[in-house]
Amino acid sequence: MLLQLRNIFKWVQQGGQRVFLLKDINLEVQEGEFISIMGPSGSGKSTLLNVIGMLDTFDEGEYDFLSESVHTLKEKYRSNLYKEYIGFVFQSYHLLDDLTVEENLEMPLLYKNIKGSERKALVADMLDRFNIVGKKDLFPAQLSGGQQQLVGVARALIGKPKLILADEPTGNLNSQQSEEIMQLFKKLNEEEGVTIIQVTHSEKNAEYGSRIINLLDGRKI
Amino acid sequence: MIKNYIKIAWRNLLKNKQQTIINLLGLTLGTVSCLVILLYVFAQLGYDQHHNEAASIYRVETIIERDGQESFDSATSSPPIAFALKDDFAEVEEATRVVLTDVFYSPLIRAANSEDAYYEPRVYLADSTFFKVFNFKILEGDVKTALDEPNAVVLSSYISNKLFGNSSPLDKTVVWGSGDDALTLTVKGVYHEKAYKTHFNPSYIVSMSTPGMGTFVQNFQSFATNNFVYSYVKLRPNSSDVGLQKKMPQFMEDRGAQDLRDAGMSNKTLELTKVTDIHLYSNGRKNQLDRVSNSTYLYFLLSLAFFIQLVACINFINLSTARASKRAREIGVRKVVGAGKNALMRQFLGESLLLSIFAMLLSIPIVILLLPLVNDITQESLSYINLYQWHIVVILLAIGVVTGLASGIYPAIVLSSIKPVKALKSSAILQSGSGTFRKALVVFQFVISICLISTVIIIGQQFKYAQTKDLGYKKDNLLALRVGTEESSKKFESLKASFLKVPGVLQVSSGNYSPSEIILADNGFYLPGGNKENKTVVKRNGVSDGYFNTMGIELLKGRDFSAADTVDQIIVNEATLKAFNIDIENALSATLMQSYGDEIDELRIIGVVKNYHFASLKEEIQPLFLHKETEPNWVVIKTKTDNYGQLLQGLEQQWKSAVNNIPFDYRFVDKEVEKLYEEEKRLGFISVGFTILAIFISCLGLFGLISYVAEQKKKEIGVRKVLGASVQSVVKLLTKDFIKLVLIAFVLASPIAYYFISRWLEGFTYRIEIKWWVFLASGVLVMVITFLTVGLQSLKSAAANPVKSLRSE
DSSP states (O other): OOEEEEEEEEEEEETTEEEEEEEEEEEEEOTTOEEEEEOSTTSSHHHHHHHHTTSSOOSEEEEEETTEEGGGSOHHHHHHHHHHHEEEEOTTOOOOTTSOHHHHHHHHHHHTTOOHHHHHHHHHHHHHHTTOGGGTTSOGGGSOHHHHHHHHHHHHHHTOOSEEEEESTTTTSOHHHHHHHHHHHHHHHHHHOOEEEEEOSOHHHHTTSSEEEEEETTEEO | OHHHHHHHHHHHHHHSHHHHHHHHHHHHHHHHHHHHHHHHHHHHHTTTOSSTTGGGEEEEEEEEEETTEEEEEESOBOTTHHHHHHHHOTTEEEEEEEEEGGGTOOOEEEETTOOOOEEOSOEEEEOTTHHHHSOOEEEESOHHHHTSSTTEEEEEHHHHHHHHTTSOOTTOEEEESOGGGOEEEEEEEEEETTSSOOSOOOSEEEETTSTTHHHHHHHOOOSSSOOOEEEEEEEOTTOOHHHHHHTHHHHHHHHHHHHHHHHTOTTEEEEEEEGGGHHHHOTTSBSOSSOOOOHHHHHHHHHHHHHHHHHHHHHHHHHHHHTHHHHHHHHHHHHHTTOOHHHHHHHHHHHHHHHHHHHHHHHHHHHHHHHHHHHHHHTOOOOHHHHTSHHHHHHHHHHHHHHHHHHHHHHHHHHHTOOHHHHHSTTOOOOOSOHHHHHHHHHHHHHHHHHHHHHHHHHHHHHHHHHHSOOSSOOTTEEEEEOOSHHHHHTHHHHHHHHHTSTTEEEEEEESSOTTSOOOOEEEEBOTTSOTTSOEEEEEEEEOTTHHHHHTOOEEEEOOOOTTOOTTEEEEEHHHHHHHTOOGGGGGGOEEEEEETTEEEEEEEEEEEOOOOSSOTTSOOOOEEEEEOSSOSEEEEEEOOSOHHHHHHHHHHHHHHHSSSOOOOEEEHHHHHHHTTHHHHHHHHHHHHHHHHHHHHHHHHHHHHHHHHHHHTHHHHHHHHHTTOOHHHHHHHHHHHHHHHHHHHHHHHHHHHHHHHHHHHTTOSSOOOOOHHHHHHHHHHHHHHHHHHHHHHHHHHHHSOHHHHHHTO
């Protein structure tokens, strides 16, 4: 088992009242799964994804990741944990504008203290695999949205994560570009056994996954 | 990793050009100021460090306690003291003495085979041990023995050139003095006068055993009087100066008890001052060999440099934190791909360090370019070589690193604490860093500006006051002409008659001191029937009749000198009457007594003059008496002319026809008075410069901040304008916060500035009162500058077309 959420609650105080963002979420994810989270705006999809990704905290409940109890870990260990095992893909790509494609890909490796020669090899490998060798010296602004997201996925993968969290990865793309990215996810999942959890609005994209979780007002339905 | 940080930092700097330029300019100006001031401070600290075992050389100084008055502290001491110390104490390895002859006379000097004679100030008589204790850069001759014989002289290279040109002066002869007193001296050596920084500044040094003043000093035996000799002792290694200092009272008791009682100076003690401390830490001592500086000036300059660098750091902090939201996304992304807080801190500190070290590197060539200007202002001879002293390099590096860390640490903490979840939300508006902290920093900058401006205004007022204050005599159109030799001195009456014929000359009289010259001569007096062992020191000047008229000094009581008067008739100033508690109504029937041993003189007061400032305004007017002098050192001439060229030509003609080969050496008294305040003037000039710099850097920061605020409020401005807001109201919206900050700063700065300025003014006995409006004016000035800086930028945003700003949202 990759991760398990048990009775997760998250809320904010508003005018003396608790407004629940997540309510009693229970979830088990096995390695190799491809899960889609769906639900209307404000239903807590992204919040759930951030909790799983350890970018956000929760107020109640328990979270085990690879048999580590995340809720008892200090922030430093939490960040080590996600640094090691989780890759993120965003709707608006979130590439760094000041860095070239190659440098964007290299960045996660820098924070893992990987040696220069090994970094070069890994980046070259990734550029090759995603067919973007010719674009390695370009800056993000010089790429199309689809190409930028390709780099975003490559960046998420370069640290060899067990889990990829994608928050509406195709939200800013046209249908053909969407199709390509979803095909890529599917291939990664099937051929390399990477676990994927994505948030999506699109029924069609959700179908790529092996399981769909529906959220409404912070609750699983 | 580091390569990556530098790359990112570099690209970031390039991207935010405005911010980078503001920060770089500020930090560079700050570092330049620091560097210039450091160079100056180190130059000042370097005095007398070059002598062998400089730390064990001491000057023996004299302290005379006086009842109810400040003690009289003099850098000098009585003639026999130095060598008596060597005889009595094993720890004294060597002793030597210096006499500044200028105090008594200004002998002419010329090469024996030439008629061109020169007055040179700063002529020393020195013992044969002088060059054994002190190191000079010797160009010619064997100085260890140079002063052993009578009639020997060692020249500075400057005088050597003047007298002998490029040829070697060694073993050639010079004529020293004039008329019957002229002596022939043999040149035994030449030294380079500018090789080292030292409190000695002689034009040439004559051996003490030369007949005249030198032999007088050698033979004089009293331990009490004639305190005009600079005495130095060099202690053996590992001996304690504190221990020796403790033995001084007993030494004076053993050696000089009788002398002290005879002279009425039983309260005289000796003190040892490190020769390396003379330049900066001995300015409380009177009768210095040459002008000394004051360590408080250095502290003042160092704090100026510190504040300027601080202002630049504040700019960096404000602009970096204000712009944090711009970088929030980058921080979020980095955190998500695995950057820890520490890694991000390192990155941001790296950026500030990169900038500060770049500023440091830039400052070096700038300082080298500025050195001529700096030398001009400070009268130093700094060169780029001074920059490569290891301690300067180390401190400069430390400044670069500390500045980088100081300005980077707070932004680094703020930026690295940004939560990635918030930062990555596309619509997130980040409230980064505490706005209050930023405001506090801006207020602090304003406080510095207001303090500096009010300080500068008051320094200016004090100088103006010193220059225009009624000195008690009329310094304008007053000319002082050096008489110089005994020959010309005896001709004073005929000179006077011939000068009076020159058109433009109103009055001619004479004195032993030029009007602004420091009066060193004094006598000890007591009242008839009083205790002759408790005397009051009164300064002495000899003058001719008509002196008060020429100088414009008011005679309050009695009469001027007449032909029948001798040295037993004296005229005193009001301070003297006060010191002896004599009522002015009874002054003309009063006498003052002086004694030496059993010999007693009674001097009759025939007149009282109003107090006048014969010394600098920094000192209180001391008791002074004047006696009649028929062979004076200076002619004082009151003039009235539009053509000084002609007047001076006329005077010179009369002078040349009356005396032979004596230089026509004149000065304008008002210019000389100004020279008394040279150091203050320089300090004032430097403060004004740095104040302008500090304000400029603050303005840069303000400009950066307001640009940011305007950008942040772009949408608000757009909406307001669409709803009908005028340009003025938008400008008001943007500027009112800053104006509030200036007001807060004004309230905080006024008492701080008041405190420091009044401390500075305490150094002047005659000083201006601090007026409240000075602070108000400084506040208003800062307000105006702020309004201009902020207002211009806001006007730009206010005038922008609202449609554009709203569409881009």
